[in-house]
Amino acid sequence: MAPVMPGALPWLGKLPALARNPLAVFEQARAFGNVVRIPTPLHFPLFVLADPAHIRRVLQENAANYRRTPFHDRLKSVLGEGVLTSEGALWQRQRRLLQPTFRAERIRRFVRVMADAAAELADRWEGQVSRTIDVSQAMSDLTLDIAIGCLFGGQQRGGDARITAAVQEVQRWISVRFWSLAPAWTERLPTPANRRFRRALAVLDEAIGRIISARLASGELGDDLLGMLLAAQQDGGTGVDARQVRDEAMTMILAGHETSAAALSWAWHLLALCPDAEAAIRDEVARVLGPRMVPMPDDLGQLKFTEAALQEVMRLYPPAGWFPRLAVGPDRLGGHDIPAGAILALSPWLVQRDARFWPDPERFDPTRFAGGARPAPYTYFPFGGGPRTCLGTHFAMTEMLVALAVMVPRVSLRHASRAPVEPQLLITLRPAGGLPMQVERVSHC
Numbered sequence: 001m002a003p004v005m006p007g008a009l010p011w012l013g014k015l016p017a018l019a020r021n022p023l024a025v026f027e028q029a030r031a032f033g034n035v036v037r038i039p040t041p042l043h044f045p046l047f048v049l050a051d052p053a054h055i056r057r058v059l060q061e062n063a064a065n066y067r068r069t070p071f072h073d074r075l076k077s078v079l080g081e082g083v084l085t086s087e088g089a090l091w092q093r094q095r096r097l098l099q100p101t102f103r104a105e106r107i108r109r110f111v112r113v114m115a116d117a118a119a120e121l122a123d124r125w126e127g128q129v130s131r132t133i134d135v136s137q138a139m140s141d142l143t144l145d146i147a148i149g150c151l152f153g154g155q156q157r158g159g160d161a162r163i164t165a166a167v168q169e170v171q172r173w174i175s176v177r178f179w180s181l182a183p184a185w186t187e188r189l190p191t192p193a194n195r196r197f198r199r200a201l202a203v204l205d206e207a208i209g210r211i212i213s214a215r216l217a218s219g220e221l222g223d224d225l226l227g228m229l230l231a232a233q234q235d236g237g238t239g240v241d242a243r244q245v246r247d248e249a250m251t252m253i254l255a256g257h258e259t260s261a262a263a264l265s266w267a268w269h270l271l272a273l274c275p276d277a278e279a280a281i282r283d284e285v286a287r288v289l290g291p292r293m294v295p296m297p298d299d300l301g302q303l304k305f306t307e308a309a310l311q312e313v314m315r316l317y318p319p320a321g322w323f324p325r326l327a328v329g330p331d332r333l334g335g336h337d338i339p340a341g342a343i344l345a346l347s348p349w350l351v352q353r354d355a356r357f358w359p360d361p362e363r364f365d366p367t368r369f370a371g372g373a374r375p376a377p378y379t380y381f382p383f384g385g386g387p388r389t390c391l392g393t394h395f396a397m398t399e400m401l402v403a404l405a406v407m408v409p410r411v412s413l414r415h416a417s418r419a420p421v422e423p424q425l426l427i428t429l430r431p432a433g434g435l436p437m438q439v440e441r442v443s444h445c
Contacts, residue, residue, distance in 0.1 A: 002037045002047060002337075003036055004036070004037045005028065005029050005032055005037065006032075010191045010407050012041060013038070013039035013040040014038050014406070015042070018299065021425075023321055023425055023429075026048050026345060026347045026350045027350060028314050030048070030354070034051035034054060035047055035051070035333050035336045036050075037313075044078065045342045045430070046343050046344075047343070049333065049344055049346055051333075052357070052376065053334075053376060053378070055351065055376055056335045057377070058333075059323070059325075059385040064346070065328050065331055066326065066328065066334055067323040069085055070326070071324055072324075074176070074178055074184070077177075077187060079247060079251050079255065080247035080250065081244065082094075082247040082248050082250065083251060084255050084264045086296065094244070094248070097232040097235065098229070101229065102393075103394065104148070106228070106392075109223070111297045111300070112294070113146065114399050114402040116149075117146045118142065118402060119402045120145075121142050122407045123139075125407075125439045129441050130338070131439060131444050132416040134436055135434075136261070136434045136435040139262075139265045139330075140259040140261040143257035143260040144167055144257045144261075145163060147257040148253060149253060150224040151226050152224060152226055153222055153226075154312055163203065164439055165260055167200075167204065169196055169197060169199075170197060170200045170204065171254065171258065173200075175216065175426040175427055178426070181365060201396075204250065206332060208250065209242075210224070212245055213231075215227070221234075226245075226249060229245050233245060238347060246424070248253045256395070258319075258428050259392075260321040261394060262317070262319040262404055262429055262430050264318070264400055264404075265430065265431060266313050267310060269317075269431065269437075270364045272413055272415055272437065278412065281309060281404060281405075281408045282409050283292070283302060284304070284305065286302065288302045293406070298418070300398065300405075304372075305370075306405060307369075307397070309400050309404075310401060310404070311380075315382070316353070316424065318429060319382065319428070320383075321347065321349045321423075322345050322347040322348070322350075322427065323345075324344065326341070327340055346381075351378070351381070352382075353379055357376065357379040360376070360377070383396075410444055411441065412440040413438065413440070414438050414440060415437055415438075416436040416437055417431065417434070417436060
């Protein structure tokens with residue numbers, strides 16, 4: 001029987017602590033073993049895993065026994081049956097159809113869209129020298145602009161104020177509902193928050209639906225991500241399911257941009273603390289791009305240190321702080337029985353900061369990934385693993401690499417406060433209360 005984490009409150013267990021800071025609870029649980037039960041009043045048992053071999057079994061070797069959790073079902077109010085939330089035959093079909101769309105060679109065509117959006121932000125920042133900006137919000141705006149630009153091409157801009165406001169409102173609602181113990185029917189109550197959410201979702205649905213309808217009516221699918229989604233549906237042999245395309249598009253807009261925004265926010269935070277790494281990125285970009293300010297697709301493979309720095313950022317601050325999984329049937333991990341119906345917490349934050357696998361784990365050191373070094377399996381899994389590895393991995397890595405290659409040579413950021421930057425795990429791992437930083441212009445002497 002797995003050890004039970006002590007210190008539980010009567011009736012409530014560790015639920016209040018989980019609600020306040022799940023990462024701290026995961027870290028405390030690790031002291032009691034590699035498979036530890038967290039006492040809660042919930043109807044399902046909750047286990048935290050800290051052994052990469054166990055995580056590999058859940059995500060890869062015995063993946064058929066584990067599915068998304070009821071927490072993910074709450075996202076369906078927004079994302080519908082997109083590839084992030086669907087299960088079973090529908091998920092298998094959508095994954096098979098969408099996989100070619102997100103291959104690295106197809107994502108290369110969007111490098112210019114990504115670079116233009118990053119350059120526009122760098123232009124604005126160069127006019128805001130010495131001013132304090134919320135980098136967390138700025139990165140969210142940037143990646144939203146990129147996501148919508150790549151999805152819809154020239155038909156819609158992420159900078160549209162109504163779209164941006166609607167995305168932010170929907171994300172606020174999701175963050176609250178994802179952790180809430182309130183039953184699903186409470187979503188239909190006419191509370192102010194629910195009404196704001198419904199209005200915002202209607203704005204997004206109208207924009208997406210209008211563009212999908214126009215594409216289908218014109219017969220020209222386009223060469224952006226939406227065109228690829230429509231083509232994939234046609235190639236599936238059952239015609240275009242406009243609702244399914246809507247669900248996948250909504251997933252890309254809401255889930256896709258937020259993870260990249262989180263990672264880029266932490267990248268600026270760590271580069272400000274490590275000027276040598278920032279200078280190394282700047283030198284590498286200058287060497288690879290020469291006088292050009294905009295990277296081309298063939299340049300990205302040469303930005304080895306910049307990519308290693310991003311990988312190290314995601315080791316210390318993985319955008320997804322944990323991957324919950326529901327056990328469909330019983331299993332056995334490390335000599336401990338896992339009952340059907342249990343929820344398992346698989347946390348990159350926990351494993352990727354474990355001194356058993358990472359020497360001096362709290363130190364930011366991009367050379368850990370130098371020369372394409374590969375960590376031991378499942379000691380590093382910021383994008384998950386197994387059959388449900390994040391479909392947008394290549395897109396996210398390309399987007400983040402382009403953003404740093406364009407912006408780091410032009411601007412530098414420094415923390416506006418001496419207060420420590422604390423991580424907060426909502427849907428993604430973001431700086432609690434934002435990330436205030438001051439802009440400095442880079443000297444090119």
